[in-house]
Amino acid sequence: MQITRPRGTNDFLPEITAKWQEVEALLRCLCREYGYGEIRTPLFEDTELFSRGVGETTDIVQKEMYTFADHGGRSMTLRPENTASACRAYIENKLYGGVQPVKLYYLGPMFRYEKPQAGRFRQFHQFGLELFGSAAPAADAEVISFAWDLYHRLHIKGLQLKINSVGCPACRPAYKTALQDYFRPYLGELCATCRDRFERNPLRIFDCKSEICRRIGAEAPLLLDSLCPECGEHFTAVQELLTTAAIPFELNPRLVRGLDYYTKTAFEIEVAGIGAQSALCGGGRYDGLIEEIGGTPTPAVGFALGMERIFAALAAQNDDIETTGCLDVYIISGMDKRLKQAAFALACRLRGSGISVEMELGDKSFKAQMKAADRLQAAWTVIFGANEFAAGQAAVRNMASGEQIELPIEDIRGYLMQH
RNA sequence: GUGGAUGUGGCGAAGCGGUUAACGCACCGGAUUGUGGCUCCGGCACCCGAGGGUUCGAUCCCCUUCAUCCACCCCA
Structure with missing residues (x-):
């Protein structure tokens, strides 16, 4: 179960x-x-x-x-x-x-x-x-x-x-007594729950939704008047x-x-x-x-x-509370272990600077990672590929415009902070 | 506690007593061995809320139970 x-x-x-x-x-x-x-x-x-x-x-x-x-x-x-x-x-x-x-x-x-x-x-x-x-x-x-x-x-x-x-x-006590005096003659006509309320808390008879109790209660004395x-x-x-x-x-x-x-x-x-x-x-x-x-x-x-x-x-009222929670960066990397490690290290560094970062933790395909970045509405992706990595660089892609530039890995943080 | 409605895959939703439970969305994978939003292809329910019963046979009939929703009561 x-x-x-x-x-x-x-x-x-x-x-x-x-x-x-x-x-x-x-x-x-x-x-x-x-x-x-x-x-x-x-x-x-x-x-x-x-x-x-x-x-x-x-x-x-x-x-x-x-x-x-x-x-x-x-x-x-x-x-x-x-x-x-x-x-x-x-x-x-x-x-x-x-x-x-x-x-x-x-x-x-x-x-x-x-x-x-x-x-x-x-x-x-x-x-x-x-x-x-x-x-x-x-x-x-x-x-x-x-x-x-x-x-x-x-x-x-x-x-x-x-x-x-x-x-x-x-x-209140005096009023309660007055109220009970008022309802007493009608006791037989009140609904079952109100008969019960009569002793315990006659004020609540006013809350009753039953037709009869309402009608009887309409003429009752009001606490406001006493x-x-x-x-x-x-x-x-x-x-x-x-x-x-x-x-x-x-x-x-x-x-x-x-x-x-x-x-x-x-x-x-x-x-x-x-x-x-x-x-x-x-x-x-x-x-x-x-x-x-x-x-x-x-x-x-x-x-x-x-x-x-x-x-x-x-x-x-078809109204809703606005929340903000868009992702700043999605880091994409190839399967290679060193690429993954570099991507992970960059993620840590960026997060430490107040940038929100997601990355694939397992080993999804390149395309799948790209798709994930799109779906999470990342503003940027940083792409670690073997070629760029060999030159100490990674690609930084603006997801809205599709523009992409290559930067030395150590410059990425500064670049993103400025944009 | 009382009453009504509902209960099919992650979501929405067909279905009928009878061999393999539609479809849409979502999701996953592929079509381009490194690049998203479109398209195409493929995958995705051995428990149809659970437990009994009727029947040759039940997701579809009956009983029980659980859950959800709504109302009474009452309250935020």
Whole structure:
């Protein structure tokens, strides 16, 4: 039986990774502009970090984690997201002791045991920001503008920024009760999953796609209408900042994030055309998370984006990332051992000068080597033949023009450097 | 976890219960014993996803399984 890659994972080949590197370079460039420094946390953590941080009731914790016992009997989990780890690191490394806010970014693989489909994988890659230690609305706006800025620089069109406020411990519980009071009479009419959601997380009933639940939910009270003064003012301030920054947004009172740790601002940026998983990124404020996992109460905002979805969006819009990777020189040589050795030595010397060089490692025919040079789109070929070599020379051929000159071997490097 | 579609050589793609599984592209070699992009010639599937079964006989029929894609759920 042929061994294949695990379900929901990908082999990214050079043609693809070249594009990833371009996007990653842009991300790092933006991080420099916005003042975020990279953090790299372990790919696996104590299981409890996620069950507490992400939330026991979430789908991620209940059925999507790659959990295993290590040889010491500790329960470990492959990270399903990076925010909990970043918070843990913030506490563990006492980053609260320095200048606030602390602004971090991460980029790397995450793991969730889900059934793959368009835009969803078991190992996928997220880039994300975490801004610790500021409760200011401007912090929320900065994080949102980063995401907005990024997609614009990638020329992704048709973006929809949706924002909402999911309240805080001061206003959400009362709202939850009010919501349950509203839905209780209709309990029998709701779909099976929503009946389940009714107890666990009634907010999510708004997310239901079933006709009946939608209709019933349409009349339900909105959290936006019952935010406490603090959350209300905060949300208004965030909207004002977005407006002054000319970032168009859409208020979506039904936007509910799937992770338990969100408070106040929640946002999402979507595009059409990449399948059912249309969110390019999602994030918001999580003022309670650091305390939840053992730190002192610290306000924080952040967001995460899916790398794969960036490429899905670009593909859907027939756009692509430009990469440069043309070959400078292909060295051709005859079969003779001394010719091969001279060719190899020249390859080493040229590479040391920053010139990209390919050569036939085995013993393909002259014609086959020429063909290979053509196919690799080499700008130049250097040809080691017996006659020239006897005179200490080799032929240098410009592949585009077909012009060819003979040069002393020691002069080739200088000649190529000038052209 | 549930549902739908698909699974033929590196890629795309015919095919039919029956002796040697089309074709195109790619790849390799040759036509010029030292020179590319064109042309011509030749080579390239003993496993037709895997395992069973039906049949005189199955790539084509049945069952199972695996994988891929898409959707639900949920999310990046």
